[in-house]
Amino acid sequence: MNNAPIGVFDSGVGGLTVVKEILDQLPQEKIIYFGDTARVPYGNKSADTVTRYSGQIIRFLLSKGAKTIVIACNTASAVALEEVKKEFDVPMLGVVKPGAKAAAEATKNGKIGVIATEATIRSEIYSKFLKKTDPQVTVYAKACPLFVPLVEEGWTNNDPITEQVVARYLSELCEKDIDALVLGCTHYPLLREMIQRAVGERVTLVNPAVETARELKYLLEENHLMSTQTVSGGRESDAPVQHEFYVSDGAEKFLQFAASILPEAVLRPENIRVETFE
Amino acid sequence: MNNAPIGVFDSGVGGLTVVKEILDQLPQEKIIYFGDTARVPYGNKSADTVTRYSGQIIRFLLSKGAKTIVIACNTASAVALEEVKKEFDVPMLGVVKPGAKAAAEATKNGKIGVIATEATIRSEIYSKFLKKTDPQVTVYAKACPLFVPLVEEGWTNNDPITEQVVARYLSELCEKDIDALVLGCTHYPLLREMIQRAVGERVTLVNPAVETARELKYLLEENHLMSTQTVSGGRESDAPVQHEFYVSDGAEKFLQFAASILPEAVLRPENIRVETFE
Numbered sequence: 001m002n003n004a005p006i007g008v009f010d011s012g013v014g015g016l017t018v019v020k021e022i023l024d025q026l027p028q029e030k031i032i033y034f035g036d037t038a039r040v041p042y043g044n045k046s047a048d049t050v051t052r053y054s055g056q057i058i059r060f061l062l063s064k065g066a067k068t069i070v071i072a073c074n075t076a077s078a079v080a081l082e083e084v085k086k087e088f089d090v091p092m093l094g095v096v097k098p099g100a101k102a103a104a105e106a107t108k109n110g111k112i113g114v115i116a117t118e119a120t121i122r123s124e125i126y127s128k129f130l131k132k133t134d135p136q137v138t139v140y141a142k143a144c145p146l147f148v149p150l151v152e153e154g155w156t157n158n159d160p161i162t163e164q165v166v167a168r169y170l171s172e173l174c175e176k177d178i179d180a181l182v183l184g185c186t187h188y189p190l191l192r193e194m195i196q197r198a199v200g201e202r203v204t205l206v207n208p209a210v211e212t213a214r215e216l217k218y219l220l221e222e223n224h225l226m227s228t229q230t231v232s233g234g235r236e237s238d239a240p241v242q243h244e245f246y247v248s249d250g251a252e253k254f255l256q257f258a259a260s261i262l263p264e265a266v267l268r269p270e271n272i273r274v275e276t277f278e
Numbered sequence: 279m280n281n282a283p284i285g286v287f288d289s290g291v292g293g294l295t296v297v298k299e300i301l302d303q304l305p306q307e308k309i310i311y312f313g314d315t316a317r318v319p320y321g322n323k324s325a326d327t328v329t330r331y332s333g334q335i336i337r338f339l340l341s342k343g344a345k346t347i348v349i350a351c352n353t354a355s356a357v358a359l360e361e362v363k364k365e366f367d368v369p370m371l372g373v374v375k376p377g378a379k380a381a382a383e384a385t386k387n388g389k390i391g392v393i394a395t396e397a398t399i400r401s402e403i404y405s406k407f408l409k410k411t412d413p414q415v416t417v418y419a420k421a422c423p424l425f426v427p428l429v430e431e432g433w434t435n436n437d438p439i440t441e442q443v444v445a446r447y448l449s450e451l452c453e454k455d456i457d458a459l460v461l462g463c464t465h466y467p468l469l470r471e472m473i474q475r476a477v478g479e480r481v482t483l484v485n486p487a488v489e490t491a492r493e494l495k496y497l498l499e500e501n502h503l504m505s506t507q508t509v510s511g512g513r514e515s516d517a518p519v520q521h522e523f524y525v526s527d528g529a530e531k532f533l534q535f536a537a538s539i540l541p542e543a544v545l546r547p548e549n550i551r552v553e554t555f556e
Contacts, residue, residue, distance in 0.1 A: 038327045039317050049316045049527040149427040164439050249327040275553040
């Protein structure tokens with residue numbers, strides 16, 4: 001079981017930023033990734049639908065022998081994790097709890113901003129986790145539904161239109177004297193520079209992916225599930241780790257995006273009809 | 279069979295603009311509408327996936343007794359109509375052919391612009407239909423993937439950011455001396471004013487929904503499928519027409535949008551797991 005793969009999924013390609021952190025911190029682990037590119041995005045859909053889709057994907061990942069599941073999507077972590085935990089008997093981890101933990105550590109004045117999709121903000125889950133960690137903190141949340149389409153259109157590098165959208169969405173938060181801001185959607189780190197400029201250097205930007213990889217390590221240790229394979233220098237190995245990638249639509253487009261995020265060669269992803277995993 | 283309903287579908291709510299035209303022109307007909315709000319948008323997905331989803335929806339609409347099918351989504355009309363026509367033995371109509379016909383009638387100098395989703399533009403279907411009508415026309419096409427999210431965010435009424443996005447997408451077309459522009463996505467008529475300003479008053483904006491309702495009338499007549507019910511004044515009736523609305527996610531959100539488009543009261547839509555109609 002130890003050398004079984006870690007199943008990671010997201011509504012699309014954004015979860016690869018989480019995969020990157022896992023590969024950096026746990027280079028001996030094998031990853032099976034699923035991106036639900038046919039039904040992306042999740043952020044403007046209901047909790048019921050996102051939970052049903054998450055269940056189908058987890059069933060698929062378990063059919064591939066996953067020893068643990070990482071929900072690399074903030075929306076699915078926010079609205080589906082508690083439900084699917086009840087259904088599946090396998091260690092599971094989302095990105096929200098680690099993200100909240102990192103934010104609670106980053107703040108000094110106890111004023112924390114959260115930006116995410118509509119569904120994540122509506123769930124108020126970051127607020128719940130942050131308040132549980134420290135009842136004194138104040139959380140200011142803002143949904144930014146245009147960030148994902150702007151990133152997917154490639155209008156990222158200091159594009160003047162994107163800059164205005166960032167400024168409009170973040171203006172409320174800027175008035176609240178926050179000193180930490182959670183990037184609560186896997187696409188948002190790709191707008192990092194513009195977000196930092198809009199909120200000012202004083203505000204620490206928190207990327208939940210980093211802390212998620214760290215929590216994953218604890219989870220594997222706790223469950224005695226760490227891989228026993230060895231890799232030299234994290235890149236070469238006697239038996240190189242062959243990660244697997246699956247999507248529900250458009251393998252070609254996925255491949256281009258993957259190449260821009262992951263340092264290692266990504267094998268051609270396979271198309272899966274995930275809705276049949278009921 | 280004549281008094282059976284007309285099945286209309288779209289990837290989401292935009293197709294209601296087509297329903298509105300049908301109700302105006304054919305008030306005696308009953309509509310069964312399906313919006314695939316769980317899997318919206320279609321415009322950035324592959325032809326295979328959109329075709330599979332369209333097949334499931336048509337199977338659902340036929341299970342409800344539809345006498346004919348209107349594909350009110352440009353993307354599905356562009357990439358799936360020819361395929362599904364082979365599979366189902368029922369009269370079908372998309373919005374692309376009527377849209378192309380209206381554009382060919384509107385142009386005087388033979389230079390026509392088309393704006394639509396990535397998938398519709400990639401299919402080159404408007405160009406094919408326009409060239410078939412008149413081999414002399416020149417077609418300039420441009421995908422505008424941010425228009426749908428901007429409309430869904432509600433940044434429509436002369437919003438300065440949307441104004442800049444419109445100007446950026448349309449600047450190429452403006453240089454081409456076009457005199458007709460097809461609004462090749464059901465959301466785009468909601469940006470009509472800004473689009474008109476960007477291209478100038480000289481350019482006729484073509485909304486395929488209007489011509490689609492007209493073509494539907496011919497299709498029903500041709501197949502002897504016109505409803506024999508009578509309505510007085512299009513609003514009142516001895517037996518009022520009860521339209522039916524179905525969605526795959528988020529009935530509440532759908533209802534709000536429907537109220538802004540349709541003059542008549544829309545009954546609470548029902549949630550359907552359309553992926554089971556394989």
